[in-house]
Amino acid sequence: MTDLTALELGAEALAPDDPAWAAAPPVTVPLVPVPVDAQRNAYVRAAWRDRPYGATPSASVSVATHGDRLLMRLEWDGSGPIAGEFPDACAVLFPQGDGPADPVTMGDHTSPVLVWQWRDRLPIQKGMPAVRHLVSTGPGMFRPAPDGASLDAASSVDGIRWSVVLTGPRSALGDRGRVAVAVWNGANEERAGIGAVSSEWSAVQA
Amino acid sequence: MTQQGAAGQLAMVFDLNKCMGCQTCSVACKVLWTREEGEEHQWWMSVNTQPGLGTPKAWEDMGGGWRDDTPVPGHQPTRAEFGGGWDFNYQEVLFGGRGRDAHLQPVDRGDGTTRWGMNWDEDQGGGTYPNSYYFYLPRLCNHCTRPVCVSACPSGAMYKRHEDGIVLRDESVCQGARFCMEACPYKKISFNYVRGVSQHCIACFPRLEEGVAPACARQCPGRLVFVGDAADPAGPIHRLVHEWKVALPLHEEYGTGPNIFYVPPLSPYRLHDDFSVDEETPRIPPEYLESLFGPRVHAALDTLRDEMATVRSGGTSELLDTLIVYRWHDLFGPYTVDPAGLDRSPERVAVQLGRTRAGATEGE
Numbered sequence: 001m002t003d004l005t006a007l008e009l010g011a012e013a014l015a016p017d018d019p020a021w022a023a024a025p026p027v028t029v030p031l032v033p034v035p036v037d038a039q040r041n042a043y044v045r046a047a048w049r050d051r052p053y054g055a056t057p058s059a060s061v062s063v064a065t066h067g068d069r070l071l072m073r074l075e076w077d078g079s080g081p082i083a084g085e086f087p088d089a090c091a092v093l094f095p096q097g098d099g100p101a102d103p104v105t106m107g108d109h110t111s112p113v114l115v116w117q118w119r120d121r122l123p124i125q126k127g128m129p130a131v132r133h134l135v136s137t138g139p140g141m142f143r144p145a146p147d148g149a150s151l152d153a154a155s156s157v158d159g160i161r162w163s164v165v166l167t168g169p170r171s172a173l174g175d176r177g178r179v180a181v182a183v184w185n186g187a188n189e190e191r192a193g194i195g196a197v198s199s200e201w202s203a204v205q206a
Numbered sequence: 207m208t209q210q211g212a213a214g215q216l217a218m219v220f221d222l223n224k225c226m227g228c229q230t231c232s233v234a235c236k237v238l239w240t241r242e243e244g245e246e247h248q249w250w251m252s253v254n255t256q257p258g259l260g261t262p263k264a265w266e267d268m269g270g271g272w273r274d275d276t277p278v279p280g281h282q283p284t285r286a287e288f289g290g291g292w293d294f295n296y297q298e299v300l301f302g303g304r305g306r307d308a309h310l311q312p313v314d315r316g317d318g319t320t321r322w323g324m325n326w327d328e329d330q331g332g333g334t335y336p337n338s339y340y341f342y343l344p345r346l347c348n349h350c351t352r353p354v355c356v357s358a359c360p361s362g363a364m365y366k367r368h369e370d371g372i373v374l375r376d377e378s379v380c381q382g383a384r385f386c387m388e389a390c391p392y393k394k395i396s397f398n399y400v401r402g403v404s405q406h407c408i409a410c411f412p413r414l415e416e417g418v419a420p421a422c423a424r425q426c427p428g429r430l431v432f433v434g435d436a437a438d439p440a441g442p443i444h445r446l447v448h449e450w451k452v453a454l455p456l457h458e459e460y461g462t463g464p465n466i467f468y469v470p471p472l473s474p475y476r477l478h479d480d481f482s483v484d485e486e487t488p489r490i491p492p493e494y495l496e497s498l499f500g501p502r503v504h505a506a507l508d509t510l511r512d513e514m515a516t517v518r519s520g521g522t523s524e525l526l527d528t529l530i531v532y533r534w535h536d537l538f539g540p541y542t543v544d545p546a547g548l549d550r551s552p553e554r555v556a557v558q559l560g561r562t563r564a565g566a567t568e569g570e
Contacts, residue, residue, distance in 0.1 A: 043358035043389045047279035085284060085384070085397075124244070128402050132381075140360040142381050189282075192360045192383040 002029055002202040004179070006063040006070075013064065013071065014154045016163035021073055026060035029181055031196035038105045039193050040138045054196035056183050059090070063179075063204055070170040072116075072179070073163065079187030080160045086186040087120035090164055093136070093180040094172045095201065103180035103198045106136040113180075115142060116166050118153040120186065130154075131166055139193025170206075177204045215351065215371035216409055217436035217443050218423065219453045220344050221469040221529055223510075224430035227342035229253050229325065231422035231431070235346075238421050239408070239562070244400025247291030249324045250407040251422045253344045257332040257494060260345075262287035262393050263322045270354065271391030272461030277354055280388040286318030288396065289326065332494070336481065339489045341471040343498075344431075345456070346422065347394045347407035349373045351463030355406075358389035367566065370435075371465065372409040374565035380404055391460035411566055412558040417543035424538070424545075429531045434539030436465060441539050442528050443467070450525050452506045454499040469529065470495050470503050472510055 007024040033054025039045045062073040078088035094114040095101040107113030115134040131151040134142040151168040173179070180198035184190040235251035254260040262268075262283035270280030292312035299308050312320040331340025349366075353373045356364040363379035364386060366372070375386075380403040387395045387404060395406040410420035418424070423431035434441040446453040446469065453467035473490040475483050488507075495503045513523040528536075535542045561567075 041358060041360050041385070043277040043279075043354065043385055044360065046277045047385070047388060085282065122399060124400050125402060127400065134381075138360075140381075140383065142361055143379055192381065192385070 002027055002200070004061060004063045004202050004204045006065045006204055006206045009064045009066045009071070012066045012069055012167060014152060014165050014167060016073060016075075016154060016156045016165050018165075021062055021064070021165075024062040024064050024073070026062045026073070026075060027202075028058050029061045029198055029202060030058050031056050031181070031183065032104060032199045034104060034106065034139045034193050034195060034197055038139055040141065041193070044140070044193060048194055053185075053188055053190050053194050055188075056185060056196040059181050059183055061181055061202070065170055065206055068170050069167055070172060071165055071167045072181075073165045074181055074183070075161065075163050076183050077160050078162050078183065079185050081157055082120045082122055082186055084187060084189075086184075086189050086191050087122075088162060088186045089117060089119040089184040089191070089195075090162070090166075091115050091117040091182045092166055093182060093197070094174065095176055095178055096135075096174065103201055106139050106141070106182070106193065106197065109137045112137050114145060114172055116151055116153075116168055116172070117142070118155065118164050118166055120155070120157075120162075131168070133168070140191070142192065173204055173206070177206065178202065179204055213369045215436045215465055216349060216414070217434065217447075217465040217467065218346075218420075219432040219443050219446050219467045219469065221430040221432075222341055222343065222471040223469060223529075224428040225253070225342040225344060226428055227253055227255065227328070228427060230425050230427055231344055232324070234421040234425035235407070238410070240405075244398040245396075245405070247285065247288050247319065248396040248398070248405060249290070250394070250396075250405075251344065251346045252324050253342050254325065255328050255331055255340050256343045256498070257340070258327040258330060260327075260343075261289075261324050263289065263326070265393035266457070268393055269391065270389050270393070270460070272352060272354055277358065277389055278391070278461075280391065282384050282388045283393050284318075285397075285399065287322065288324075289319050289322030290324050292320060292323075333489070333491075336477045337489055339473060341473075341490065343456075343468070344422070345392065345394060346466065347373060347409070348392055348456070348462065348464030348466045349407075349409055351465060352461065354389040354391070354462050355386035355395060358385040359383070360385065363565070365565070367411070370409075370411075370414065372411055372414075373406075374408060374411070375404065375406070376565035376567050377401070377403045377405070377563045391457065391462060392464070408562055408565075412561060413545060414541060416545070416548055417541055418545045418548070419538040419541035429534060429537060432537050432539075433541055438539065442536065443539075445528065446525075450509060451502065452509050452525065454502055454506060456498060458500050468499060469510070470499050470506055472507060 013020040060075040064071040101107045101111035113136045117132045130153040133145040153166045155164040178201040182197040184195040240248040268281040382402040434443045455464040473488045476487045
């Protein structure tokens, strides 16, 4: 299990290039494709069985806190700003409850996973929230989370290299203090359960 | 065909012999449901000329549907393949001082959307003079009995409504994954790029709930659209589909059990090279109609011809009387209420708009 040590910040450093992040060295988190056989949806299994996806090998992850806020900074190589139908995206996953939720399958009905998902947006999509607050009960089986947690994100991109900071309530860590991350390559039409995700939970040492 | 466990199944029959391609159905739908930002290119109801590439471009080659109870992978139609939703260079032509050398045209945004549109290949058709031919094909969501779009949605945003079998989507749950668009073999689902959700025909369910026929049917000047419950044995839809067997689904081989049916088009005879009439061969190739409506199309056309011959010889035809539609309201089954009499207050409209976005799941 990869450990992530959270840095306590004096301010909420939402910008990915905020100098405060220099004190929080990133940890490389290995990613694996969500298995095609784990997809609960027969259409998705049929459409993606012979298509490669989830090839992003890892993401660099830094964690910080500021009061009751949790900040997660992710860096990874995607496909760059949205140019086709689907955007590059990333997410932080938090296991909920006491069940043995599996990050690779993005939870299940008895062990749901809380998801903060950021997506690149077209200029005409600026009215959409930067981050979606979701509950996942399986690969891509996302539904809006019932509570109205205050989430935010900021991003920058250098070629295909994304830097994204997501922030939300620290309480998302719960008692278990575990997170996983996921990324989607938009140029490969990755979305929902078709993407790359942490192969195991990471423990956050706050 | 009623979905197992469903109380009913809304169905429609379009008599293609009466469709004149006027697009009144398309516009009636457009002004009612897809007027907002992000919906410019959406035509939940559309009429295309056949043979043709249709909307989205070459949709019949995009896959989707079911084969042997397994979903068939499909292509998600792109914004360029739908085309349309254009902005025009009004500023340049009308106010830019170039009125004499600039002409009004769609603004090319570099995304391919100006190279196709909802009715791009209107009246091109097929064949060669003097045997060129075409007919019009109105299309909307088929509200299928086995909706593969519902099965393909990972979020569970889509469902088939119990009381009338309409396929709906709760946009507050839709995550914009667009597997529904891939899976739908009829490619009648669009994506709202502004709001990040998929959208499709809702069968005018707020109207149905008030006893009003869908706008595409009620506004049709040709009086060619029947609406009702497919299982009502006394209704015209059941009789046209199951008793007379002259109304057929489009591309039944897609396997989704569509609930929109079509009376196939008859056509005049072909002409020989010397312009004499070939009384053995209709202008629209029967094999082309078979490619759309399946092998039963030949029997359907025979039935129509036989009934016409009966009437010409002085007999009567209940089938033709039904298709003629002497009384307008006979088209609409239980949906004959005049919408002009409904509550159209802004508050009421706001509630109904909210319900359409929530896929009818919000209480009033």
